[in-house]
Amino acid sequence: MAEAAVLSTGSAAPPSRRRRNWVPYALLLPGILWLLIFFVLPMVTLASQSLQEGNVDDGYVFTANFSIYLDALKQYWPQFVRSFVYAGIATGLALLLGYPLAYFIAQKAGRHKNLVLVLVIAPFFTSFLIRTLAWRTILSDDWFITTWAQNLHITDFLQAVGLTDNDSLLNSQFAVIMGLTYNFLPFMILPLYTSLERLDPRLIEAAGDLYASPWQTFRKVTWPLSLPGVVAGTLLTFIPAAGDFINARLLGNTQTTMIGSVIDSQFLRVLDYPLAAALSFILLVLIVAMVSVYVRRAGTEELL
Amino acid sequence: MSEQSKGDLSLVALTKSFATFTAVHPLDLTIPQGSFFALLGPSGCGKTTTLRMIAGLEEPTGGRIRIGDSDITETKAYQRNVNTVFQSYALFPHMSVLDNVMFGLRRRGDKDAKAKANEVLELVQLGQVANKKPTQLSGGMQQRVALARALVNRPDVLLLDEPLGALDLKLRRQMQIELKRIQQEVGLTFIHVTHDQEEAMTMADSIAVMNAGRMEQLGDPATLYEQPRSTFVANFLGQSNLLRARVNPGGTDEMVTVRAHDVDLEVSREHLPDGVGDVWLGVRPEKLRLGESGGPNHLRGIVRDVSFSGVATQYSVEMPWGQELIVIQQNDGSNRATLGEAVTVSWAAQHGFALDASQDAEAGAELVDDHG
Numbered sequence: 190m191a192e193a194a195v196l197s198t199g200s201a202a203p204p205s206r207r208r209r210n211w212v213p214y215a216l217l218l219p220g221i222l223w224l225l226i227f228f229v230l231p232m233v234t235l236a237s238q239s240l241q242e243g244n245v246d247d248g249y250v251f252t253a254n255f256s257i258y259l260d261a262l263k264q265y266w267p268q269f270v271r272s273f274v275y276a277g278i279a280t281g282l283a284l285l286l287g288y289p290l291a292y293f294i295a296q297k298a299g300r301h302k303n304l305v306l307v308l309v310i311a312p313f314f315t316s317f318l319i320r321t322l323a324w325r326t327i328l329s330d331d332w333f334i335t336t337w338a339q340n341l342h343i344t345d346f347l348q349a350v351g352l353t354d355n356d357s358l359l360n361s362q363f364a365v366i367m368g369l370t371y372n373f374l375p376f377m378i379l380p381l382y383t384s385l386e387r388l389d390p391r392l393i394e395a396a397g398d399l400y401a402s403p404w405q406t407f408r409k410v411t412w413p414l415s416l417p418g419v420v421a422g423t424l425l426t427f428i429p430a431a432g433d434f435i436n437a438r439l440l441g442n443t444q445t446t447m448i449g450s451v452i453d454s455q456f457l458r459v460l461d462y463p464l465a466a467a468l469s470f471i472l473l474v475l476i477v478a479m480v481s482v483y484v485r486r487a488g489t490e491e492l493l
Numbered sequence: 494m495s496e497q498s499k500g501d502l503s504l505v506a507l508t509k510s511f512a513t514f515t516a517v518h519p520l521d522l523t524i525p526q527g528s529f530f531a532l533l534g535p536s537g538c539g540k541t542t543t544l545r546m547i548a549g550l551e552e553p554t555g556g557r558i559r560i561g562d563s564d565i566t567e568t569k570a571y572q573r574n575v576n577t578v579f580q581s582y583a584l585f586p587h588m589s590v591l592d593n594v595m596f597g598l599r600r601r602g603d604k605d606a607k608a609k610a611n612e613v614l615e616l617v618q619l620g621q622v623a624n625k626k627p628t629q630l631s632g633g634m635q636q637r638v639a640l641a642r643a644l645v646n647r648p649d650v651l652l653l654d655e656p657l658g659a660l661d662l663k664l665r666r667q668m669q670i671e672l673k674r675i676q677q678e679v680g681l682t683f684i685h686v687t688h689d690q691e692e693a694m695t696m697a698d699s700i701a702v703m704n705a706g707r708m709e710q711l712g713d714p715a716t717l718y719e720q721p722r723s724t725f726v727a728n729f730l731g732q733s734n735l736l737r738a739r740v741n742p743g744g745t746d747e748m749v750t751v752r753a754h755d756v757d758l759e760v761s762r763e764h765l766p767d768g769v770g771d772v773w774l775g776v777r778p779e780k781l782r783l784g785e786s787g788g789p790n791h792l793r794g795i796v797r798d799v800s801f802s803g804v805a806t807q808y809s810v811e812m813p814w815g816q817e818l819i820v821i822q823q824n825d826g827s828n829r830a831t832l833g834e835a836v837t838v839s840w841a842a843q844h845g846f847a848l849d850a851s852q853d854a855e856a857g858a859e860l861v862d863d864h865g
Binding site for chain 2: 389391392394395396397398399400401402403405406409410413414
């Protein structure tokens with residue numbers, strides 16, 4: 190019996206191994222093709238576009254005009270800085286709001302878990318644009334939120350710290366950051382939920398058993414074990430938020446323009462393709478640089 | 494806090510009820526300082542709930558918990574000088590073995606945390622893996638890390654929740670001896686929760702047998718085994734042959750006779766509960782002898798099953814009334830019986846014990862084999 194089994198696997202092994210060799214590649218193929226066509230190719234086009242000179246009517250010639258990158262940075266650095274600051278604040282706020290919620294869903298919601306998760310995802314059933322437009326209503330001057338904020342002197346406070354310019358909430362840095370936070374919150378909650386869901390509640394009991402107060406338990410056990418979720422969540426929030434232009438356009442003013450808006454208008458309104466391409470490339474490089482520093486400093490390789 | 498007064502652990506009418514059932518009925522128990530104590534019972538008997546209440550992980554519905562003079566009922570888990578070795582070990586996966594062991598000491602701001610942790614790791618023979626992550630260790634090693642992590646804090650009471658449950662048999666035997674050695678070396682109070690009667694008897698100084706949220710019997714392993722006070726204890730700790738019998742009037746101060754299936758049998762008076770007429774007469778399989786050499790109590794039957802296991806042979810002897818008695822004969826050179834042979838089974842009066850016949854003769858028996 191055993192001998193027969195050994196013999197049969199022995200003779201069957203070479204063909205199956207040969208097949209197994211190309212199967213993973215075959216499975217990778219659609220993904221690779223997709224990336225080639227929709228990522229690598231546009232990237233190459235974009236890079237070459239940024240180094241061309243000319244205009245839409247007369248066509249473009251490749252001139253290896255690298256100085257455009259310096260000019261773009263020189264001209265638009267405030268928008269770059271603003272984008273990263275807004276995205277950073279929105280990411281921080283989303284983390285503050287999302288972490289307790291994700292913790293609750295993962296550890297305490299019990300049989301309501303799925304319901305709460307659906308509620309988190311529910312906003313996706315409407316379009317991004319509609320949801321952001323809704324914030325124009327929510328923050329409008331004649332809506333109770335603004336009135337309340339005025340009565341509670343929140344508007345005064347926001348004005349004092351420079352997040353708004355006047356007594357209203359709309360068309361301000363405040364509104365843009367709120368919009369970004371709101372729109373990308375689910376991207377923060379879901380990865381946090383996944384990593385907090387895996388957290389063994391017995392570890393929390395063990396920490397308590399070993400004299401850790403609830404706060405120490407959080408700092409020494411819960412937080413480090415949820416770091417993969419924190420890193421994933423902050424990346425998924427920060428990256429799209431930094432390139433976003435809808436929130437700045439719909440909720441901000443001329444002083445809150447983000448780099449996404451600049452790229453959008455250079456591409457679609459000014460039709461300065463090389464500059465738009467250069468700006469896109471700078472944004473890409475800056476984000477990749479920041480993310481790699483961040484991931485390395487978070488030291489999550491072994492946790493992921 | 495580390496200078497808390499130490500002393501015996503006492504549970505006073507400790508109770509835990511959930512919405513639909515009572516996990517622990519009022520429980521009174523004193524566990525002497527420095528003893529190795531076992532809470533033994535089948536799953537769902539309330540032993541783990543009791544342990545979690547002592548640890549502070551479960552809030553009692555009623556009653557008090559004291560260590561020496563201090564009442565710790567109201568304190569939180571992290572304020573108690575009590576540590577637990579969890580069934581699943583619950584080691585922190587993101588910390589090294591050393592950091593795991595230092596966790597409790599660090600929370601208390603102990604300056605010598607590292608030295609103490611290393612010392613305890615040596616005690617459990619894990620000094621060489623201090624810098625590894627728990628997931629890189631085998632189950633047995635993880636178990637010892639969990640023990641070290643609790644032990645290093647020198648708690649007033651160390652709780653062990655089925656600590657050997659996940660280990661294979663051989664490793665479990667080894668760890669039982671190890672645990673006992675460590676307990677004697679450090680002299681702390683150990684409370685060991687287990688469903689494994691053999692484990693409890695091997696390790697503990699005294700055992701509380703629990704069933705359905707109540708304590709059935711408390712005593713040292715030998716007393717529990719030789720003189721069980723209920724059919725549950727008789728069946729859950731080892732095997733018992735239980736014969737339905739009626740106490741004959743009279744008898745002497747030492748001896749009473751009971752009549753079982755028209756045979757008069759002797760039993761020591763001290764093994765007979767007061768004031769009962771109908772009893773289960775119990776005798777352990779290894780106390781029975783084939784032949785008449787065992788003592789004055791004789792029963793005749795036919796061998797229906799023989800199984801030889803090296804150290805001993807187990808016989809099943811059918812009585813005229815149909816009941817089968819289990820007889821275990823040591824492999825000491827005495828004659829072996831063969832299948833179908835008519836034999837006499839005998840035993841001494843002091844080896845029998847009588848239990849109130851109002852109990853179920855099967856109580857606890859079906860629970861012995863089903864542990865995972």
